[in-house]
Amino acid sequence: MNIAIVGAGYVGLPTGLALAYLGNDIVFIDVDSEKIELLKKGKIPFYEPYLNEMLNLTKDNVKFTTDYKSGLKNISIVFICVGTPADENGKPNLTNIKAVAEMIGEYRTKKLEYVVNKSTVPIGFGKMLHNLINKDHTSKHIKGKNYITVVSNPEFLREGSALYDTFYPDRIVVGSDEINGIEAVSQLYSPIVNQNFTPPSFLQRPNGLSAVPIVTTDLCSAELIKYAANAFLAMKISFINEIANLCEKVGGDINEVAKGIGLDSRIGRKFLNAGIGWGGSCFGKDTSALIEMAKEYGLKLHMIEAARIVNYNQRTIIIEKLKTQIGNLANKSIGILGLSFKPNTDDLRDAPAIDIINKLLSEGAYVKVHDPVSLQKFLSMTNKSNIYGNTDVYKVIEGCDAVFVLTEWDIYKELDWQMVKRLMRGNVVIDGRNALNRELLIKSGFIYIGVGR
Numbered sequence: 001m002n003i004a005i006v007g008a009g010y011v012g013l014p015t016g017l018a019l020a021y022l023g024n025d026i027v028f029i030d031v032d033s034e035k036i037e038l039l040k041k042g043k044i045p046f047y048e049p050y051l052n053e054m055l056n057l058t059k060d061n062v063k064f065t066t067d068y069k070s071g072l073k074n075i076s077i078v079f080i081c082v083g084t085p086a087d088e089n090g091k092p093n094l095t096n097i098k099a100v101a102e103m104i105g106e107y108r109t110k111k112l113e114y115v116v117n118k119s120t121v122p123i124g125f126g127k128m129l130h131n132l133i134n135k136d137h138t139s140k141h142i143k144g145k146n147y148i149t150v151v152s153n154p155e156f157l158r159e160g161s162a163l164y165d166t167f168y169p170d171r172i173v174v175g176s177d178e179i180n181g182i183e184a185v186s187q188l189y190s191p192i193v194n195q196n197f198t199p200p201s202f203l204q205r206p207n208g209l210s211a212v213p214i215v216t217t218d219l220c221s222a223e224l225i226k227y228a229a230n231a232f233l234a235m236k237i238s239f240i241n242e243i244a245n246l247c248e249k250v251g252g253d254i255n256e257v258a259k260g261i262g263l264d265s266r267i268g269r270k271f272l273n274a275g276i277g278w279g280g281s282c283f284g285k286d287t288s289a290l291i292e293m294a295k296e297y298g299l300k301l302h303m304i305e306a307a308r309i310v311n312y313n314q315r316t317i318i319i320e321k322l323k324t325q326i327g328n329l330a331n332k333s334i335g336i337l338g339l340s341f342k343p344n345t346d347d348l349r350d351a352p353a354i355d356i357i358n359k360l361l362s363e364g365a366y367v368k369v370h371d372p373v374s375l376q377k378f379l380s381m382t383n384k385s386n387i388y389g390n391t392d393v394y395k396v397i398e399g400c401d402a403v404f405v406l407t408e409w410d411i412y413k414e415l416d417w418q419m420v421k422r423l424m425r426g427n428v429v430i431d432g433r434n435a436l437n438r439e440l441l442i443k444s445g446f447i448y449i450g451v452g453r
Ligand SMILES: NC(=O)c1ccc[n+]([C@@H]2O[C@H](COP(=O)([O-])OP(=O)(O)OC[C@H]3O[C@@H](n4cnc5c(N)ncnc54)[C@H](O)[C@@H]3O)[C@@H](O)[C@H]2O)c1
Pocket: 006, 007, 008, 009, 010, 011, 012, 029, 030, 031, 032, 035, 081, 082, 083, 084, 085, 096, 097, 099, 100, 118, 119, 120, 121, 155, 156, 157, 158, 159, 281, 282
C-alpha cells in the first residue's frame, strides 16, 4: 500500500515507520524543512527509543518531503498526524490540521481513497474534515478527483515507548461513518491485530500476546474515546496524588496504599504512581479541550476540572515542602535532576520541571539543572539568568542546598549518594517521583522528602 504520513513528529514517525516495517511504502510530508532534511540524512529529529534503528530497517520503503504535490502522488491512504496544541483558551488549535485538509483537497489524485486522522481533534471534527476534503466533489468542478472516506484512528502511544505501543497496543480504534473506511483501515492493521509479523530484535513481543482487540465504531465515538481515555488516566493520577497528600497529613505510605488498592482488578496498579503529577503534550491539553468542548453544550465536567486543579497544585506543594526545610529561597542553590516530563523522552511540553523552575527563580533561587537528554533543548528555550546547566550530574549537584528529582531517569536512582552528600552544601533531597531508595538516603544522612510517604 502507498501511504502518506502528514506530520513526522512523535506520533507520525513511529506510525509511518511501523507501517513501513509491515511492508507498506511510506512518504512522510512535513512543513518543517529542517526536520525533513535531518530525516533524509537518516537522523531522528527528537529522542525516542529505537526510532533510529527502525528507520535503518525501513530506509528502502520510506521517503521524506515538504512538498504535498509530489508527496501525494500515487498515494491511496493519508494519515494525518499533525499537532493540535491548545490555544490560549484551552481549546484545540486546529490551524495545522485545517491547513493539511486544504492541501489534501488541493493535491490529492484519483488514487487517494482514505484520509485517516490520528491527531487528537474535537468531537465532530472528522465530519468537518470530510467536508473540507471533499468540497470539490460536491461542486461542479470535480477536477478529476474522487470521493474520499474519512476515518478516525486515534493514537494511544506513550512517548518513550512509542514503537512498542504501536506494535503491541492494548487496542486499535477505527471509527468511520462509512463501512469501506473501517474495512480498509482494519485491513491495514491486520498484521498487528493478528500479531503475524516477525518483530525486530529490539521490540520483543510481550509474553502471551496473540491478538490485539480492534474497536470499530463511528467517527464521533472514536474521537471521544481518545479524550475519555486520557481524561480517565489523568484523573487516576490526580486521585492517587490527592490520597498521597492525605497520607502526609494522617500518616501512611502512598506506595503501600497504591499497592493495596491496585491489586483490586477493578482498579489496577498502573497509573497510581504519586508525585508531582502529569505533564507532557497530551493530558493537559486534552483534559482542557474536553472541558471546553463540554462547556459548548452547557455541561461542566466536574471530575476532570478537579483532576486538573489537583495536578497543577502538586507543582506548588513540592516547593512549599522545600521551604519548610530550608526557609526563604532567596540566593539558595537548588538542583533540578530531570527536565523531560517523563523518562525516555526529550519532550518538555507542559513538563512539571519548567513550572517548578520558574517558581524557584521567582523566589530568588539559583537553579542548577540536569537531564540526560533534554538539557540542551531546555537551555536553548530559556533566556533566564540564574540558571546553570551541565551534562555532568555531579557538577549540577555540587554546592546545592537542596536537590529535586523531577524525572525518574535511571541514572538518578543509581547516584553515588556518598559523593552527593560530600558535594552538596545542604542535605535536602526532594523526590518528586518517589523513585529513590528512601532508606538508603536517610542512612546516608539526607533529609528525604517524597510524595505521600
Ligand atoms: N505525542 C504523543 O504522545 C501523542 C500520542 C497520541 C496522540 N497524539 C496527538 O497526535 C497529534 C500529533 O502529536 P505529536 O506529538 O506527534 O506532534 P509533533 O509536534 O511532534 O508533530 C507534529 C508534526 O506536524 C508537522 N506539521 C504541522 N503542520 C503541518 C502541516 N500543515 N503539514 C504538514 N506537517 C505539519 C510539524 O512540523 C510536526 O513535525 C496531536 O494531535 C496529539 O494530540 C500525540
